[in-house]
Amino acid sequence: MAKLPLLAATAVRRINTAAGKPKDTQTPGATTMSQRRPPAPNVAYSDSVPMEDKEEIMDEVYDRLATKYDRVTGMLSFGMNAVWKRRFVHRMQAPPGARLLDVAGGTGEVAKHYLEYQDKVNGDHQSSAHVVDLNAGMLRVGQSRMAGTSWERDRRISFAQGNAEDLVDVADNSVDIYAISAGMHNIPHLDKALSEAFRVVKPGGMYACLEYGHIDTPVLGPVTRWLWDNGLPVVGQVLARDRPAYERLARSVRAFPHQRDFANLIRAAGFQLPGVGYELFEWGMMVAYIGTKPSA
Numbered sequence: 001m002a003k004l005p006l007l008a009a010t011a012v013r014r015i016n017t018a019a020g021k022p023k024d025t026q027t028p029g030a031t032t033m034s035q036r037r038p039p040a041p042n043v044a045y046s047d048s049v050p051m052e053d054k055e056e057i058m059d060e061v062y063d064r065l066a067t068k069y070d071r072v073t074g075m076l077s078f079g080m081n082a083v084w085k086r087r088f089v090h091r092m093q094a095p096p097g098a099r100l101l102d103v104a105g106g107t108g109e110v111a112k113h114y115l116e117y118q119d120k121v122n123g124d125h126q127s128s129a130h131v132v133d134l135n136a137g138m139l140r141v142g143q144s145r146m147a148g149t150s151w152e153r154d155r156r157i158s159f160a161q162g163n164a165e166d167l168v169d170v171a172d173n174s175v176d177i178y179a180i181s182a183g184m185h186n187i188p189h190l191d192k193a194l195s196e197a198f199r200v201v202k203p204g205g206m207y208a209c210l211e212y213g214h215i216d217t218p219v220l221g222p223v224t225r226w227l228w229d230n231g232l233p234v235v236g237q238v239l240a241r242d243r244p245a246y247e248r249l250a251r252s253v254r255a256f257p258h259q260r261d262f263a264n265l266i267r268a269a270g271f272q273l274p275g276v277g278y279e280l281f282e283w284g285m286m287v288a289y290i291g292t293k294p295s296a
């Protein structure tokens with residue numbers, strides 16, 4: 001299997017912003033940015049916010065959350081977050097040796113579950129995972145957790161900064177599995193991220209997305225929506241001391257396409273999705289989409 005050029009990267013690198021301006025991401029700009037403007041609650045799909053600003057705002061949100069992100073997400077989901085990610089990885093049925101690109105991978109939790117799966121289910125020690133994320137703070141947390149593990153020693157895990165809409169360091173047709181978990185709702189141009197996914201996945205390779213869904217079940221749907229809009233910001237304030245970040249999360253999840261429509265976007269990008277195109281986890285609290293890039 002050809003070596004992915006990006007897998008050589010073990011340190012957090014510089015990023016190209018959508019505007020094409022390199023930005024030194026080793027020095028998080030949270031202080032400067034928070035001095036410049038008040039936190040914006042939701043930016044991902046707003047046409048009035050310039051692209052560069054969207055990335056900065058997103059970066060600021062995750063800089064603030066990085067060290068507490070996984071703990072708070074675990075508490076908010078009553079521990080289901082880890083269950084969903086593990087289930088998502090199992091649904092991939094990855095073959096031994098496969099190289100996974102974990103886009104918007106944050107602290108690398110999907111990558112971790114993936115390597116655990118390969119070790120335990122396939123008894124494989126050749127597979128690898130590369131985590132790409134916009135935010136240096138999230139990547140640093142992931143890197144420090146992986147420090148000293150056999151995965152790090154064997155160079156099976158690596159981290160780099162990058163934008164899902166423009167994966168400049170990832171070669172065409174070079175990835176066995178493209179995974180993205182709770183990342184798509186942050187991305188302003190879903191079509192760009194999907195066409196980048198299609199570009200980097202090998203023919204016959206996999207597109208795997210786990211994303212918050214829309215619950216259509218009577219009673220549970222409206223109750224959950226109410227809790228997202230009203231309860232989540234309050235709990236986010238209590239647990240993470242960051243109400244705006246959780247207001248933004250609620251709004252961007254609400255604005256994200258329904259699973260039916262998102263499955264159609266994945267198909268429009270060129271991937272094949274079996275059946276209805278998605279699997280609901282817990283009535284649609286999360287939705288898994290597992291597709292294939294057609295072989296040439």
Ligand SMILES: C[S@@+](CC[C@H](N)C(=O)[O-])C[C@H]1O[C@@H](n2cnc3c(N)ncnc32)[C@H](O)[C@@H]1O
Binds near residue numbers: 062108163
């Ligand atoms: C909700 S967290 C999910 C992290 C991880 N995938 C998980 O499931 O735990 C969303 C992540 O998306 C990243 N992100 C947002 N916009 C991005 C973009 N355009 N490209 C790459 N990463 C992005 C954020 O920095 C953040 O780490």
